Structure formats: structure tokens, C-alpha cells
Amino acid sequence: MIAFAGLLFGVVLGIVVHPTVPLWLEPYLPLAVVAAMDAVFGGLRATLDRIFDEKVFVVSFLSNTLVAALIVFFGDQLGVGGQLSTAIVVVLGIRIFSNVAAIRRHVFRA
């Protein structure tokens, strides 16, 4: 599947290029990555459910990362950035877990 090829390509690119994260991006990148992982696992589940839609995936991916970054940004402005980051990680972690559980049921029938 071309998406896996893309993921692999991105990993290799990151290893090869080894860029420095700009300072303004540093607080947001980890949460954006977690949000993107949530979207990817959601997409994988949808694929297994045979309801995958490219448009939905792209929109959910972008909005997930943007909203996560925005929440952290506003949290930082309000002085509760650390707590909001934790909240986002918890919420997204739960979603990733449930998505993975659904995928597992599909794959292993259990």
C-alpha cells in the first residue's frame, strides 16, 4: 500500500536529512506527531472496516495536528500549556488504544 511506502519514505528522509527542529515548533511537534498517529490508526481502522475515505483521512489528519498544536499554543498563552499537553496526550492515547483494539479484532478476530 502506497501509504506505508510514504511512511517508510518519511522515516528514511528524517534519518538521512536529520534536520534541527526550529525553536517555535519544539513544543508543538511531539503533540502534532501524536495527533497524526491517531489519525493514521483511525485511517487504518477505517480501511479494515472498508469505509476508508481519502478525503476524510486528509482532513482529519490535518485538523487533528492543527487542533493539537492550537490547544498547546493557547495553553501556553494561558500558562497551562503543560497540563493541556498532558490532557491531549491522554485523550489521543485513549483513542489510539481503542483504534488499535478495533484493528486487533479485525486482524485476529479476537
Place this chain on the structure above:
Amino acid sequence: MRPRGWKAQLPVAALAALLGFGLVVQVRTTQGGSALGTARADDLLRIIDDLTARSDRLRQETDDLRAARARLTTSGDKAAAAIDEAGKRADTLAILAGTVGTHGPGIRAVVDDPGHVLHADFLVDVIQELRDAGAEAMMINGHRVGAPTYVVDDVVTRVIDGAPLTQPYTITAIGDESTLASALAIPRGIVDTAQDAGAKITVNPAADLVIDALRPLSAPRYARPAQVG
């Protein structure tokens, strides 16, 4: 998976690539360098507080240890000075007690008394006169003169500390040469007395005499040191 068109999948692949890229970059950032770079302001403040408190504690410990070292150094100096002082006292006492050999300027008096006219009191007078003149160590015929030294008459010989003296009597004394010599030569003094009695006496000052006779050191049986102060 049902097949899809390449074009429809391209954005998905691009986003997946973006995720992989971001993942690797983030992991690299977290692993490489210190975690401080990505820490938040209040976390940094807390870390600074911790470090400040820790450095205060360490500084306090440094001060304590430095003070202890200063204390030990001064007490060590005092101990060394006390040992030095005690060593000097031990040297002085050893010379007085006659337990070490000694050398220095002094006189050697040789008394030849063929008629045995000079009695023990003459030798006691000699010892007393030399002590009075500041003699610090004395030896008569190889007998070290110490605090308990006594001289008595046998029938014809003189006995010092229980050992008979043979003639001539050779008296070696360490002290100021001229003072010792003049102490023996005063009118009606030792030299006059010996010569009047018919004995021969010669007194020779010397710049460096050796007294190598030793006295055994006996611990006092009755006298105990009194606590001073």
C-alpha cells in the same frame, strides 16, 4: 484492500510521509541533546530552583569542610610544635641524666696522686666546683657523673658509684672552657689544694671534648611526678 487510484492515494502517502518524518525528527530531538531544550518555562524554573538549592547545600558543605580542614591544620601545627618542644626537652633531660653521649667545649683535668693523699671529699669538691661553674656533663675515668653520683673512700682507693677509681684521675667536663678552668684555678681552690697536698694536677681546656660514658636509666621507685597546674 480494494485497489484505488494512484492519484487519490497520493495525499494519504504524503501525510504518512509527513508523520514518519515528524516522528523521526521528534525522536531524534528527544534523544539528542539535553531535555532542557524542549522543557517548558515553569519546568525550567523548577529545575533551576532545585539546582540552586543543591548548589547552596554543596556550598554549605564546602564551607564546613574548609573550616574543618583549617581546624585540623592548626591543631596539626600545634601538635608538631609540641612534639618539637618535647624532643628538645628529652635531649636536655637525656644529657642531664647521662643516658646519651655528648660533646662540646670544656676542660680535661688530670690528677696524679701517687701518695693517695687526696680523699673522696677532694673529688666531691671538684665535681661541685665544676657544677658551680656551669658544667653540663662530666666524666671521671670513664664514669659518667649524674645526679645520684657519689664518691667514697676505700682503704687506699677512691670509689665512684661503687666502682674503684684508678690513678690518675681524668676529669672531663663540658661547659664554658675558661669559666671551668678559672673555677678550678681560684686561690685556695682545687688546683691549690691538690698541689699543697703534694699531688700533680693539670687542667687543659679543649674546643671539643667527647663524653661517651653513659649512665643506666633507672625509674624512680618512690618519687612520682606531681601534677603541675
